[in-house]
Amino acid sequence: MRPDIVTEAGLSTRVNQWWENIPFLTSAVVVVCGIIYLVCLLVGYDSFAEVCFLPSAVISRFQVYRIYTSILFHGSLLHVFFNMMALVPMGSELERIMGSVRLLYVTILLATSNAIFHVFIALLVAYNPIQPYENLMNECAIGFSGVLFSMIVIETSLSGAQSRSVFGLFNVPAKWYPFLLLVVFQLLMQNVSLLGHLCGILSGFAYTYGLFNFLIPRTSFYSSIESTSWLSSCVRRPKFIVCTGGNPSGYIPTHTSENSTSSGILPGNIWRNLSSFMPQREVSAQPNEDSRFPGRGRTLGAGQGQIASDLHSDSNLQARLLDNSSPNHPLDSPTLSTTQQLSGGRHSADNAATATAVVPPHQGAVASEEEIKKLVSMGFDRIQVEVALAAADGDLNVAVEILMSQQD
Template sequence: MRPNIVTEAGLPTRVSQWWEGIPFLTSAIVIICGVIYLVCLLTGYDSFEEICFWPLAVIHKFQVYRIYTSVIFHGSLLHVMFNMLALVPLGSELERLMGSVRLLYIMILLAISNAFLHLLIAFLVAHNPFHPSQYLMNECAIGFSGILFSLIVIETSLSGAQSRSIFGLFNVPAKWYPWILLVIFQVLMSNVSLLGHLCGILSGFAC
């Protein structure tokens, strides 16, 4: 009598099954951002000041295209990988709840509201009567993380969870979850846009 031989699926099979389980819109965003980064890498394109969210250029030159180009471009391989790996579970969950069309509509609105809040805060800081500073007006923000922070707020609200895990290390009250992530990323990672992430959280609550 021959024994039953049980084999585990190989890595390519498991990756294929994982990818097939990702809804359409979420996988489309991952592909778009990944292809854009790959094209930039192969062509040597690194003039991100042309496409980043630069408040001074948006206000003075009316370069409103930056609202969306800044979202789909990323500055490094680690940057795009981290954002897309964060998007997959988050976007998949929301897309299953809302549907692809509604989630796309919300993401478009989030990009606009994030940009509006970003411009408003940068302008107020630059023209306040106490200590005016042009720093935020000249900040060049790039990447999908602003929208990710908005989606974190929305998904946390829709889930009804009372607590959330921080990287599997400890739990925090759900209402503090996005704020604690904001502080952690700001402390642990260099050259990240505090204002971009903050505006993402504020837009998420508004939504």
């Protein structure tokens, strides 16, 4: 017999495959930051005081351009390398959820809010009547790390994880994970902007808890930008992710968004946002240990016909639920029919007996209200969530896969 021939891909092939898996905007940011650093290195440019974020210059000379130039320039090779390596996994995941154009808008929004928080805190510290400290007004900050800390908060919120691992050494509550990273980086590295990273965390929490909802446009806004002629060459690229799906409210699912379009700055919403920080009793029978994200973005291959079929599937789902809500129908009938709807109609009627055997009638009573709210906060419809949990016997991971199959 011929011996088994094991072929391994070369380093260049693996690098190409890794690069091709990075979405359009994330790879563009990596390229732009890398090119800017190389050009500065080749021409010997090191006058970062002209492009960094300097609160005194922004206020006295109104140099607003520093808000955006400061996130593109980096001080050293390790600085740009570690920032870009941290951006690739987080930016790729968020871009697949949001879409390329939406992530660009959110990145600009986060950079702007970081700068506003930075200036506001620097002014408070510099001109407080107790102990004025003006050094923060003259602190020159550059690098993409402020936006990265905002993305860490958003990604942690979207993952739904109750705890996060710190370098594989120990676990901490998910809401305290960004603050712990802030302390670790401040202790281990020199010349790290504590205020810049802290403002990134504050911007991430403000976005996650709906305080920026009034600044987030609807999905039609991003779709109109993607349909313009000047962006057509980018949209045709396979790495570009079109914003045709996701939450109908036009922003990423947050704790207060669900399916409501109301502003997150109302007093009632603010109280609900703050109350979510308080410890709550866990009533779920099974902890959600899966940190995978529900894919909300759609690729270029998703056309108008697919969107129309999804809307038609939703209407059929609600109609079947109403038809099967009478007491004469057994519990397994709506479970079977809605499961077929959630799978996009891919299963034929011949598989009805098999699906009924797999999902016993008594499984729909396992879902708890907290599990339903957890999935609804991720952007899914409540009716679909209840049906998916009933079909999955209360297993959140299986329910997410069922809901995801409908999105596909």
